[in-house]
Amino acid sequence: ALARPAIAQSMPEIKWRLTSSFPKSLDTIFGAAEVFAKAVSEASDGKFQIQVFSAGEIVPGLQALDAVQNGTVEMCHTAPYYYVGKDPTFAFATAIPFGLNARQQNAWFYHGGGMELLNAFFAKYNAHALPGGNTGCQMGGWFRKEIKTTDDLQGLKMRIGGFAGQVLSKLGAVPQQIAGGDIYPALEKGTIDAAEWVGPYDDEKLGFQKVAKYYYYPGWWEGGAALHFMINKAKWDELPVTYKALFNAAAGIANVDMLAKYDAKNPAALKRLVANGAQLRPFPQPVLDACFEASGELYGETSAKNAEFKKIYDSMMAFRNEEYLWFQVAEYTFDNFMIRARARG
Amino acid sequence: ALARPAIAQSMPEIKWRLTSSFPKSLDTIFGAAEVFAKAVSEASDGKFQIQVFSAGEIVPGLQALDAVQNGTVEMCHTAPYYYVGKDPTFAFATAIPFGLNARQQNAWFYHGGGMELLNAFFAKYNAHALPGGNTGCQMGGWFRKEIKTTDDLQGLKMRIGGFAGQVLSKLGAVPQQIAGGDIYPALEKGTIDAAEWVGPYDDEKLGFQKVAKYYYYPGWWEGGAALHFMINKAKWDELPVTYKALFNAAAGIANVDMLAKYDAKNPAALKRLVANGAQLRPFPQPVLDACFEASGELYGETSAKNAEFKKIYDSMMAFRNEEYLWFQVAEYTFDNFMIRARARG
Numbered sequence: 001a002l003a004r005p006a007i008a009q010s011m012p013e014i015k016w017r018l019t020s021s022f023p024k025s026l027d028t029i030f031g032a033a034e035v036f037a038k039a040v041s042e043a044s045d046g047k048f049q050i051q052v053f054s055a056g057e058i059v060p061g062l063q064a065l066d067a068v069q070n071g072t073v074e075m076c077h078t079a080p081y082y083y084v085g086k087d088p089t090f091a092f093a094t095a096i097p098f099g100l101n102a103r104q105q106n107a108w109f110y111h112g113g114g115m116e117l118l119n120a121f122f123a124k125y126n127a128h129a130l131p132g133g134n135t136g137c138q139m140g141g142w143f144r145k146e147i148k149t150t151d152d153l154q155g156l157k158m159r160i161g162g163f164a165g166q167v168l169s170k171l172g173a174v175p176q177q178i179a180g181g182d183i184y185p186a187l188e189k190g191t192i193d194a195a196e197w198v199g200p201y202d203d204e205k206l207g208f209q210k211v212a213k214y215y216y217y218p219g220w221w222e223g224g225a226a227l228h229f230m231i232n233k234a235k236w237d238e239l240p241v242t243y244k245a246l247f248n249a250a251a252g253i254a255n256v257d258m259l260a261k262y263d264a265k266n267p268a269a270l271k272r273l274v275a276n277g278a279q280l281r282p283f284p285q286p287v288l289d290a291c292f293e294a295s296g297e298l299y300g301e302t303s304a305k306n307a308e309f310k311k312i313y314d315s316m317m318a319f320r321n322e323e324y325l326w327f328q329v330a331e332y333t334f335d336n337f338m339i340r341a342r343a344r345g
Numbered sequence: 346a347l348a349r350p351a352i353a354q355s356m357p358e359i360k361w362r363l364t365s366s367f368p369k370s371l372d373t374i375f376g377a378a379e380v381f382a383k384a385v386s387e388a389s390d391g392k393f394q395i396q397v398f399s400a401g402e403i404v405p406g407l408q409a410l411d412a413v414q415n416g417t418v419e420m421c422h423t424a425p426y427y428y429v430g431k432d433p434t435f436a437f438a439t440a441i442p443f444g445l446n447a448r449q450q451n452a453w454f455y456h457g458g459g460m461e462l463l464n465a466f467f468a469k470y471n472a473h474a475l476p477g478g479n480t481g482c483q484m485g486g487w488f489r490k491e492i493k494t495t496d497d498l499q500g501l502k503m504r505i506g507g508f509a510g511q512v513l514s515k516l517g518a519v520p521q522q523i524a525g526g527d528i529y530p531a532l533e534k535g536t537i538d539a540a541e542w543v544g545p546y547d548d549e550k551l552g553f554q555k556v557a558k559y560y561y562y563p564g565w566w567e568g569g570a571a572l573h574f575m576i577n578k579a580k581w582d583e584l585p586v587t588y589k590a591l592f593n594a595a596a597g598i599a600n601v602d603m604l605a606k607y608d609a610k611n612p613a614a615l616k617r618l619v620a621n622g623a624q625l626r627p628f629p630q631p632v633l634d635a636c637f638e639a640s641g642e643l644y645g646e647t648s649a650k651n652a653e654f655k656k657i658y659d660s661m662m663a664f665r666n667e668e669y670l671w672f673q674v675a676e677y678t679f680d681n682f683m684i685r686a687r688a689r690g
Binding site: 010011038039042043044045098101102103104106107108109110111112136137138139140199200217218219220223241242243244245246248249250251252253254255256257259260261263264265266267268270271280282288292319320321322323324325326327328329330331332333334335336337338339341342 | 355356383384387388389390443446447448449451452453454455456457481482483484485544545562563564565568586587588589590591593594595596597598599600601602604605606608609610611612613615616625627630633637664665666667668669670671672673674675676677678679680681682683684686687
């Protein structure tokens, strides 16, 4: 009888396509998919080849999950919160306003029941996810005028999506959906008043400080935005144990390496932005408080309508409150001292 | 002619021994070596088997590097700062007083030139290292009496090693070397006045709050203590590219998973410790300031005597100052808001 290679062999020859939701210009995020694919190829002696495509080469960036779900590609690298239009529950896999920081996100994914909950949800979309990178806490974006009180949010046209846009809507702002390449001219013409992108290293490439000089922080809607490798579930289930283990390990190095790369590249970019005219501004405490309150309202409304959202929300919020109980002790006090020691020179 | 399998094959059958510097009771740290070995075994279809031994099974925990260097075992999982007696330069691979936090440590290792510098140094000890875990910021330890001023450090007998012990010596304390299992009776009898261990999850197992109730923070001598897999360099150099890639990936998942596990387990342990009598205390600002000054002196003295130390110290300090420039903006402000929001309930 003939052997059935894909089932009988532990390391069969496989070629997959991975579509990234990101352009190559976002080299840190896009690079995480390359780190993953290279690790899988090299560690399998070239038997498992994954070709990485940037956004738009196969499908547009925001359709990466759809392409996985319908089998156009075997896997993608994406930010699941792009799909909150399908179900707001997707947001927990990346970030929610006033959610977890990057380390807490990983703690919840790997050891707080997060991935079990998320993968049970993703199964409905024929997908299985592995954490695959984090940007760290993002910036709050670029504003043409200063935000001094919550009144300044009234009528503010801001390029911002997902939950954060809904939260800002509650405070009178008008969220806009604009592709990355169109943000600069919209800010320049005044079609929009503000825009969020990522953080210093990525933002610098687009030159926003020339058209909207106030650079606000923190990006309270993504305290630690996580990326995932999402794999067509039927394809994942078919993989031999060997390749599943390899995928877990390769996603692990991609995960830690991407955050390390952002953390290494953001400081110098921030200095250059400030040297080139960016004016750093913290969101005023009353503005953050109002956004926090509005977020809580939105979560309550969404939980009332969506039992799966509520289930995962409750898990993440219980985890968050415990995490900050601990982080405020050793971590925060250490960072606080180091920041002040640095300022004294 | 006969084939030479170890060279000619891309995935030869190999069995190695890994000695951990840690007992199985420190399940989070010890577990990182198990995560690594399991990933390597499964992803190589069982061809590369690594047997993990706890401290003392082959050699004592503090001799793990020696066992790698002389070929007793092929690799170990250890905290390189255990070997500062050989050369203080080892400390940079784990933590130095007032050094980097866990994320910054990874950023420096992977994208700040850290591993290149460290591996050039480790080559003198016939070893090649891969980052393999982090505890996060540790606690400052358990004290029988409160530390209110730097005067309270005079004559204080504290179980603490390495650079931190030398820094405290400058302030009049008397560092003690005591194995983990002997700390409790020494505190109980008053043979020592204080002892540092790790953080809530590990400290709880030893019950220190019963004999030294003041639990200080932060552990300024290890803002993010990193573990490494250290491999006999000749054995590493012989590995085919396939296995080197697999080791990098497996160490990556071990690295991110270990920190996530600590971050997930510390909060509940902290709550239990406080419920059982631990009194949380921050080190007073003047005490931290004095320790910071003393650390700077020690680094200056060590740099003057040791060119390799100076080279790596200069790299890490330049990196640290840039990192906190950035971390104080988005990350710190986000955490600050979340901690205050939590406190308000």
